[in-house]
Amino acid sequence: MAHIQEIGPELWTVKHPFSMAGLRLGTTTTVVRHEEELMVISPGPFKETQWKEVEALGRVSLLVAPNKMHHLFLSDAQDRYPEARTLVAPGLLEKRPDLKGAVELPQSLIEWGLQQRLLGGLPDLKETVFWHSPSRTLICTDLVFNFSSHPHFATRCFLCLNGANGSFGPTRVLKHLFLKDRELLAADLEEIVKWPIENIVLGHGDNVIGDGRAKMESAFGWLTRAR
Numbered sequence: 570m571a572h573i574q575e576i577g578p579e580l581w582t583v584k585h586p587f588s589m590a591g592l593r594l595g596t597t598t599t600v601v602r603h604e605e606e607l608m609v610i611s612p613g614p615f616k617e618t619q620w621k622e623v624e625a626l627g628r629v630s631l632l633v634a635p636n637k638m639h640h641l642f643l644s645d646a647q648d649r650y651p652e653a654r655t656l657v658a659p660g661l662l663e664k665r666p667d668l669k670g671a672v673e674l675p676q677s678l679i680e681w682g683l684q685q686r687l688l689g690g691l692p693d694l695k696e697t698v699f700w701h702s703p704s705r706t707l708i709c710t711d712l713v714f715n716f717s718s719h720p721h722f723a724t725r726c727f728l729c730l731n732g733a734n735g736s737f738g739p740t741r742v743l744k745h746l747f748l749k750d751r752e753l754l755a756a757d758l759e760e761i762v763k764w765p766i767e768n769i770v771l772g773h774g775d776n777v778i779g780d781g782r783a784k785m786e787s788a789f790g791w792l793t794r795a796r
C-alpha cells in the first residue's frame with residue numbers, strides 16, 4: 570500500500586490504487602498543512618492506515634474538490650470529518666447536490682500558503698491549480714499526467730492512444746475533448762509558469778520533483794507559442 574510522501578515543507582501526497590473502466594490510472598490526494606490544520610485536496614479511496622498517517626500530521630479541517638471530476642470519495646471524507654469545511658469546483662454542486670454544506674472554492678486561500686488559478690477554456694473540468702509557496706510545488710489534478718511506461722497492458726494501450734504513455738503533459742482527451750477555448754487556457758498557463766515551480770503533484774502518475782517550471786513550459790509550448 571502506498572504511504573504518504575513528503576514533497577516539501579507542509580505538503581504531502583498519498584497515492585491510491587484506483588481503476589475505472591478497467592484502466593489502472595490510480596489517483597492522488599494532496600495534503601497541505603497550515604499550523605496544525607490540514608487541507609485535503611482530492612480525497613481518494615483511503616485505507617484506514619493512510620488516514621491515520623494523515624491524522625498524525627494535524628487536524629483535517631478543509632476538504633477540496635479542485636475540479637468537476639475528482640469528487641468520488643468526497644462524501645466518505647465528509648463522513649469521517651463532519652467538522653471540516655468542503656470547497657468544490659464551480660458547477661460541481663449541480664452534479665453532486667448531495668455534498669453536505671459544500672461551497673464553491675473562494676478566489677484566495679493565501680493563508681494556506683497557496684496561490685491559485687481557475688483554468689479557463691475547460692468548462693467541463695473547471696480545474697483550479699494551486700501553487701504552494703513553502704514547498705514551491707504546483708498542485709494539478711487532471712491538467713497533466715506523468716506516467717512512465719505502464720506495466721498493465723490495457724492501461725498502457727489507453728495511455729498510448731491518449732498521448733500520455735512515458736511522458737509528462739496534457740492528455741489528448743484534455744486537448745481535444747475538454748479544451749474549448751485555447752486562448753483562455755493559454756493566458757492562464759502563461760501566468761502559471763511565472764510562479765517559481767520546482768515540483769509538480771498531479772492526479773494521475775508520478776510526482777515531478779525539481780525542474781517543474783521548465784517541464785510545464787515544454788508541455789504547453791504547443792499552446793502558448795501559438796499565441
Ligand SMILES: [Fe+2]
Binds near residue numbers: 639710
Ligand atoms: Fe482525474
